[in-house]
Amino acid sequence: LNRATVEQFEQAKGKLSTLRNDPGNEVKLKIYALFKQATQGPCNTPKPGMLDFVNKAKWDAWKSLGDEARQQYCNLIGSLVEAEGPSSAQEAASPVGSGATYKTLLVTTEDDITTIKLNRPAKKNAITTEFVSNIYKSLQYLLYTHTHTLFTAGAGDFYCSGNDLTNFQLKEGGVEEMARQGGELLR
Structure with missing residues:
Protein backbone atom coordinates (compact mmCIF):
# COMPACT_ATOMS: atom_id res chain seq x y z
CA LEU A 1 0.00 0.00 0.00
CA GLY A 99 -4.94 7.57 -7.35
CA ALA A 100 -5.55 9.54 -10.50
CA THR A 101 -6.95 13.07 -10.68
CA TYR A 102 -9.21 14.62 -13.27
CA LYS A 103 -10.75 18.05 -13.58
CA THR A 104 -14.34 16.91 -13.00
CA LEU A 105 -13.87 13.67 -11.03
CA LEU A 106 -12.47 12.53 -7.69
CA VAL A 107 -10.90 9.09 -8.12
CA THR A 108 -9.64 7.26 -5.04
CA THR A 109 -8.56 3.67 -4.49
CA GLU A 110 -8.43 1.90 -1.16
CA ASP A 111 -8.22 -1.84 -0.49
CA ASP A 112 -8.76 -2.72 -4.17
CA ILE A 113 -11.96 -0.63 -4.28
CA THR A 114 -11.94 2.39 -6.56
CA THR A 115 -14.47 5.17 -6.16
CA ILE A 116 -15.19 7.55 -9.00
CA LYS A 117 -17.03 10.58 -7.66
CA LEU A 118 -18.58 13.07 -10.06
CA ASN A 119 -17.21 16.41 -8.88
CA ARG A 120 -19.22 19.38 -10.14
CA PRO A 121 -21.42 19.94 -7.07
CA ALA A 122 -22.12 23.58 -7.96
CA LYS A 123 -23.65 22.35 -11.24
CA LYS A 124 -25.41 19.35 -9.62
CA ASN A 125 -22.86 17.10 -11.38
CA ALA A 126 -24.42 17.85 -14.76
CA ILE A 127 -22.67 15.95 -17.55
CA THR A 128 -20.49 17.82 -20.04
CA THR A 129 -18.38 16.46 -22.86
CA GLU A 130 -15.34 17.03 -20.61
CA PHE A 131 -17.04 14.91 -17.94
CA VAL A 132 -17.52 12.03 -20.38
CA SER A 133 -13.91 12.34 -21.51
CA ASN A 134 -12.67 12.27 -17.88
CA ILE A 135 -14.82 9.25 -17.06
CA TYR A 136 -13.38 7.43 -20.06
CA LYS A 137 -9.82 8.34 -18.99
CA SER A 138 -10.50 7.22 -15.42
CA LEU A 139 -11.81 3.86 -16.64
CA GLN A 140 -8.66 3.44 -18.75
CA TYR A 141 -6.61 4.24 -15.62
CA LEU A 142 -8.46 1.49 -13.75
CA LEU A 143 -7.34 -1.06 -16.32
CA TYR A 144 -3.78 -0.56 -15.03
CA THR A 145 -4.61 -0.76 -11.32
CA HIS A 146 -5.51 -3.78 -9.25
CA THR A 147 -9.05 -2.63 -8.59
CA HIS A 148 -11.54 -5.40 -7.99
CA THR A 149 -14.57 -3.22 -7.31
CA LEU A 150 -15.74 0.06 -8.80
CA PHE A 151 -18.12 2.40 -6.99
CA THR A 152 -19.52 5.63 -8.39
CA ALA A 153 -21.00 8.55 -6.47
CA GLY A 154 -21.71 12.24 -6.86
CA ALA A 155 -20.20 15.09 -4.82
CA GLY A 156 -22.69 17.38 -3.13
CA ASP A 157 -26.43 16.91 -2.93
CA PHE A 158 -27.00 15.14 -6.27
CA TYR A 159 -25.53 12.11 -7.99
CA CYS A 160 -26.13 13.67 -11.41
CA SER A 161 -28.76 16.05 -12.73
CA GLY A 162 -28.36 14.91 -16.35
CA ASN A 163 -26.87 16.76 -19.29
CA ASP A 164 -25.43 20.23 -18.83
CA LEU A 165 -27.42 22.41 -21.23
CA THR A 166 -24.23 24.18 -22.35
CA ASN A 167 -23.48 20.97 -24.29
CA PHE A 168 -26.18 22.04 -26.73
CA GLN A 169 -25.07 25.63 -27.31
CA LEU A 170 -23.79 26.27 -30.81
CA LYS A 171 -20.09 26.87 -30.69
CA GLU A 172 -17.64 28.26 -33.20
CA GLY A 173 -17.74 26.01 -36.26
CA GLY A 174 -21.48 25.41 -35.97
CA VAL A 175 -23.35 22.14 -36.05
CA GLU A 176 -20.77 20.39 -38.23
CA GLU A 177 -17.96 21.04 -35.73
CA MET A 178 -20.16 19.91 -32.81
CA ALA A 179 -20.98 16.69 -34.72
CA ARG A 180 -17.28 16.08 -35.41
CA GLN A 181 -16.36 16.62 -31.74
CA GLY A 182 -19.22 14.35 -30.64
CA GLY A 183 -18.00 11.66 -33.01
CA GLU A 184 -14.46 11.89 -31.59
CA LEU A 185 -15.80 11.66 -28.04
CA LEU A 186 -17.74 8.49 -28.83
CA ARG A 187 -14.75 6.68 -30.36
Whole structure:
Protein backbone atom coordinates (compact mmCIF):
# COMPACT_ATOMS: atom_id res chain seq x y z
CA LEU A 1 0.00 0.00 0.00
CA ASN A 2 1.16 3.51 -0.77
CA ARG A 3 1.16 5.83 2.20
CA ALA A 4 1.57 9.57 2.02
CA THR A 5 4.63 11.01 3.70
CA VAL A 6 4.37 13.79 6.26
CA GLU A 7 5.75 16.14 3.60
CA GLN A 8 3.03 15.15 1.11
CA PHE A 9 0.43 15.63 3.85
CA GLU A 10 1.75 19.11 4.63
CA GLN A 11 1.71 19.99 0.91
CA ALA A 12 -1.91 18.84 0.68
CA LYS A 13 -2.81 21.00 3.70
CA GLY A 14 -1.27 24.00 1.93
CA LYS A 15 -3.13 23.26 -1.30
CA LEU A 16 -6.44 23.16 0.55
CA SER A 17 -6.22 26.90 1.17
CA THR A 18 -5.80 27.56 -2.57
CA LEU A 19 -9.24 26.19 -3.49
CA ARG A 20 -11.38 28.85 -5.16
CA ASN A 21 -14.68 26.96 -5.07
CA ASP A 22 -16.59 25.50 -2.14
CA PRO A 23 -16.39 21.70 -2.59
CA GLY A 24 -19.69 21.17 -0.76
CA ASN A 25 -20.55 20.00 2.73
CA GLU A 26 -20.07 16.29 2.03
CA VAL A 27 -16.52 16.79 0.76
CA LYS A 28 -15.67 19.26 3.56
CA LEU A 29 -16.89 16.72 6.11
CA LYS A 30 -14.66 14.06 4.53
CA ILE A 31 -11.69 16.46 4.60
CA TYR A 32 -12.33 17.21 8.28
CA ALA A 33 -12.58 13.52 9.19
CA LEU A 34 -9.46 12.55 7.24
CA PHE A 35 -7.50 15.41 8.81
CA LYS A 36 -8.57 14.42 12.33
CA GLN A 37 -7.75 10.75 11.70
CA ALA A 38 -4.38 11.59 10.15
CA THR A 39 -3.34 14.01 12.91
CA GLN A 40 -5.00 12.54 16.02
CA GLY A 41 -5.60 8.91 15.12
CA PRO A 42 -8.84 7.00 15.67
CA CYS A 43 -11.81 8.88 17.10
CA ASN A 44 -11.43 8.96 20.86
CA THR A 45 -13.89 11.64 21.92
CA PRO A 46 -17.35 11.05 23.35
CA LYS A 47 -20.22 11.05 20.86
CA PRO A 48 -22.01 14.44 20.79
CA GLY A 49 -25.68 14.64 21.70
CA MET A 50 -28.24 13.87 19.01
CA LEU A 51 -29.33 17.53 18.78
CA ASP A 52 -25.76 18.73 18.11
CA PHE A 53 -26.13 18.00 14.39
CA VAL A 54 -22.89 19.57 13.11
CA ASN A 55 -20.59 18.01 15.70
CA LYS A 56 -22.40 14.67 15.47
CA ALA A 57 -21.86 14.64 11.67
CA LYS A 58 -18.17 15.44 12.18
CA TRP A 59 -17.84 12.76 14.89
CA ASP A 60 -19.58 10.12 12.72
CA ALA A 61 -17.33 10.93 9.76
CA TRP A 62 -14.17 10.72 11.89
CA LYS A 63 -15.33 7.53 13.66
CA SER A 64 -15.90 5.74 10.31
CA LEU A 65 -12.29 6.05 9.06
CA GLY A 66 -9.53 3.46 8.87
CA ASP A 67 -5.73 3.65 8.89
CA GLU A 68 -5.13 5.23 5.48
CA ALA A 69 -6.38 8.71 6.42
CA ARG A 70 -3.22 10.63 5.52
CA GLN A 71 -3.10 9.08 2.04
CA GLN A 72 -6.84 9.60 1.48
CA TYR A 73 -6.53 13.23 2.61
CA CYS A 74 -3.73 13.82 0.10
CA ASN A 75 -5.71 12.13 -2.69
CA LEU A 76 -8.83 14.15 -1.97
CA ILE A 77 -7.10 17.55 -1.72
CA GLY A 78 -5.06 16.80 -4.86
CA SER A 79 -8.25 15.93 -6.76
CA LEU A 80 -10.05 19.08 -5.59
CA VAL A 81 -7.16 21.33 -6.59
CA GLU A 82 -6.85 19.55 -9.94
CA ALA A 83 -10.59 19.93 -10.54
CA GLU A 84 -10.27 23.70 -10.34
CA GLY A 85 -7.43 23.80 -12.85
CA PRO A 86 -4.51 26.22 -12.76
CA SER A 87 -4.93 29.77 -11.54
CA SER A 88 -2.65 32.75 -11.49
CA ALA A 89 -1.94 32.03 -7.83
CA GLN A 90 -1.00 28.39 -8.29
CA GLU A 91 0.37 25.91 -10.76
CA ALA A 92 -1.73 23.02 -11.95
CA ALA A 93 -1.84 20.46 -9.17
CA SER A 94 -0.15 17.17 -9.66
CA PRO A 95 -1.64 14.04 -8.15
CA VAL A 96 -0.70 13.60 -4.51
CA GLY A 97 -0.08 10.03 -3.43
CA SER A 98 -1.89 7.19 -5.18
CA GLY A 99 -4.94 7.57 -7.35
CA ALA A 100 -5.55 9.54 -10.50
CA THR A 101 -6.95 13.07 -10.68
CA TYR A 102 -9.21 14.62 -13.27
CA LYS A 103 -10.75 18.05 -13.58
CA THR A 104 -14.34 16.91 -13.00
CA LEU A 105 -13.87 13.67 -11.03
CA LEU A 106 -12.47 12.53 -7.69
CA VAL A 107 -10.90 9.09 -8.12
CA THR A 108 -9.64 7.26 -5.04
CA THR A 109 -8.56 3.67 -4.49
CA GLU A 110 -8.43 1.90 -1.16
CA ASP A 111 -8.22 -1.84 -0.49
CA ASP A 112 -8.76 -2.72 -4.17
CA ILE A 113 -11.96 -0.63 -4.28
CA THR A 114 -11.94 2.39 -6.56
CA THR A 115 -14.47 5.17 -6.16
CA ILE A 116 -15.19 7.55 -9.00
CA LYS A 117 -17.03 10.58 -7.66
CA LEU A 118 -18.58 13.07 -10.06
CA ASN A 119 -17.21 16.41 -8.88
CA ARG A 120 -19.22 19.38 -10.14
CA PRO A 121 -21.42 19.94 -7.07
CA ALA A 122 -22.12 23.58 -7.96
CA LYS A 123 -23.65 22.35 -11.24
CA LYS A 124 -25.41 19.35 -9.62
CA ASN A 125 -22.86 17.10 -11.38
CA ALA A 126 -24.42 17.85 -14.76
CA ILE A 127 -22.67 15.95 -17.55
CA THR A 128 -20.49 17.82 -20.04
CA THR A 129 -18.38 16.46 -22.86
CA GLU A 130 -15.34 17.03 -20.61
CA PHE A 131 -17.04 14.91 -17.94
CA VAL A 132 -17.52 12.03 -20.38
CA SER A 133 -13.91 12.34 -21.51
CA ASN A 134 -12.67 12.27 -17.88
CA ILE A 135 -14.82 9.25 -17.06
CA TYR A 136 -13.38 7.43 -20.06
CA LYS A 137 -9.82 8.34 -18.99
CA SER A 138 -10.50 7.22 -15.42
CA LEU A 139 -11.81 3.86 -16.64
CA GLN A 140 -8.66 3.44 -18.75
CA TYR A 141 -6.61 4.24 -15.62
CA LEU A 142 -8.46 1.49 -13.75
CA LEU A 143 -7.34 -1.06 -16.32
CA TYR A 144 -3.78 -0.56 -15.03
CA THR A 145 -4.61 -0.76 -11.32
CA HIS A 146 -5.51 -3.78 -9.25
CA THR A 147 -9.05 -2.63 -8.59
CA HIS A 148 -11.54 -5.40 -7.99
CA THR A 149 -14.57 -3.22 -7.31
CA LEU A 150 -15.74 0.06 -8.80
CA PHE A 151 -18.12 2.40 -6.99
CA THR A 152 -19.52 5.63 -8.39
CA ALA A 153 -21.00 8.55 -6.47
CA GLY A 154 -21.71 12.24 -6.86
CA ALA A 155 -20.20 15.09 -4.82
CA GLY A 156 -22.69 17.38 -3.13
CA ASP A 157 -26.43 16.91 -2.93
CA PHE A 158 -27.00 15.14 -6.27
CA TYR A 159 -25.53 12.11 -7.99
CA CYS A 160 -26.13 13.67 -11.41
CA SER A 161 -28.76 16.05 -12.73
CA GLY A 162 -28.36 14.91 -16.35
CA ASN A 163 -26.87 16.76 -19.29
CA ASP A 164 -25.43 20.23 -18.83
CA LEU A 165 -27.42 22.41 -21.23
CA THR A 166 -24.23 24.18 -22.35
CA ASN A 167 -23.48 20.97 -24.29
CA PHE A 168 -26.18 22.04 -26.73
CA GLN A 169 -25.07 25.63 -27.31
CA LEU A 170 -23.79 26.27 -30.81
CA LYS A 171 -20.09 26.87 -30.69
CA GLU A 172 -17.64 28.26 -33.20
CA GLY A 173 -17.74 26.01 -36.26
CA GLY A 174 -21.48 25.41 -35.97
CA VAL A 175 -23.35 22.14 -36.05
CA GLU A 176 -20.77 20.39 -38.23
CA GLU A 177 -17.96 21.04 -35.73
CA MET A 178 -20.16 19.91 -32.81
CA ALA A 179 -20.98 16.69 -34.72
CA ARG A 180 -17.28 16.08 -35.41
CA GLN A 181 -16.36 16.62 -31.74
CA GLY A 182 -19.22 14.35 -30.64
CA GLY A 183 -18.00 11.66 -33.01
CA GLU A 184 -14.46 11.89 -31.59
CA LEU A 185 -15.80 11.66 -28.04
CA LEU A 186 -17.74 8.49 -28.83
CA ARG A 187 -14.75 6.68 -30.36
